[in-house]
Amino acid sequence: SQQGEEDPQALSIQEGENATMNCSYKTSINNLQWYRQNSGRGLVHLILIRSNEREKHSGRLRVTLDTSKKSSSLLITASRAADTASYFCATAGGGSNYKLTFGKGTLLTVNP
Amino acid sequence: DAGVTQSPTHLIKTRGQHVTxxxxxxxxxxxxxxxxxxxGQGPQFIFQYYEKEERGRGNFPDRFSARQFPNYSSELNVNALLLGDSALYLCASSPFRGGVNTEAFFGQGTRLTVV
Known part of the structure; x- marks a missing residue:
């Protein structure tokens, strides 16, 4: 079963704009991770935020985590056409330290 | 260093067949x-192996099995294929037993089509 739910399911923006994707989950977690997937191929890890962290940055990426609301957001600033991909949040923990539980993903399209 | 490698990249099988x-x-x-x-969905966990032992199993039928070899490579086997088994199968590796306390490194996947 899916743990996380990303919102929106699809997002279309122009190059240079910012893109924000949200993720909600149901159980307690050890950490939350964001992955990117191009054209149905392998997943690429973007960023990991631990349950005791509230915000994390990596280049043009900013992730926030609100454990009281069981939600996270991923912000991509100054988007590029190459950022076009599906983005998934994945949670780890909640009694299962051996697996990631993924949401259904957000399809981001960045128009040149 | 090479990343996670999966083979084959694409595969077409008939219902009832077996795949590795x-x-x-x-x-x-x-x-x-x-x-x-x-x-259209996110990845669903099937198995985790660490040091050649199964450490976790997802909600999949017994038709799915896996093993890990002494060199840490792994095989996923699916028996009696159903149309619904058509999917992208992804392998991920990690240096740690917990597996998910740091980033996971994914391969490019095997696209299985059951006809």
Whole structure:
């Protein structure tokens, strides 16, 4: 079963704009991770935020985590056409330290 | 260093057949996990192996099995294929037993089509 739910399911923006994707989950977690997937191929890890962290940055990426609301957001600033991909949040923990539980993903399209 | 490699990249099988998918983790990684991704959905956890032992299993029927070899490579086997088994099968490796306390490194996947 899916743990996380990303919102929106699809997002279309122009190059240079910012893109924000949200993720909600149901159980307690050890950490939350964001992955990117191009054209149905392998997943690429973007960023990991631990349950005791509230915000994390990596280049043009900013992730926030609100454990009281069981939600996270991923912000991509100054988007590029190459950022076009599906983005998934994945949670780890909640009694299962051996697996990631993924949401259904957000399809981001960045128009040149 | 090479990343996680999976073979084959594409596969077409007939209902009722058996399939074996293979994964080589990053050198030095002892944990291998398998995920199934149906079109339009996020990946679903199938198995995790660490040091050649099964450490976790997802909600999949007994038709799915896996094993890890002494060199830490892994095979995923699916018997009596159903149309619903058509999916992208992803392998992920990690250096740690916990597997998910740091980033997971995914292969490019095997696209299985059952006809």
């Amino acid at each position: 998918l293979r994964c080589s983790p990053i050198s030095g990684h002892k944990s291998v996990s398998w995920y199934q991704q149906v079109l």
